[in-house]
Amino acid sequence: xxxxxxxxxxxxxxxxxxxxxxxxxxxxxxxxxxxxxxxxxxxxxxxxxxx
Numbered sequence: 001x002x003x004x005x006x007x008x009x010x011x012x013x014x015x016x017x018x019x020x021x022x023x024x025x026x027x028x029x030x031x032x033x034x035x036x037x038x039x040x041x042x043x044x045x046x047x048x049x050x051x
Contacts, residue, residue: 025032025041032041 021032022029025037025044031037
């Protein structure tokens with residue numbers, strides 16, 4: 001499989017990772033990826049991990 005064959009695979013993997021983060025941290029791109037909300041995401045992960 002050449003580079004053209006791998007391109008859709010890479011796009012799907014990256015798109016899946018972005019979609020997963022957007023679902024995990026709702027509110028839009030800014031809340032899911034911005035450094036401004038990194039502490040909030042860390043706190044949320046901590047609370048979710050204690051269940």
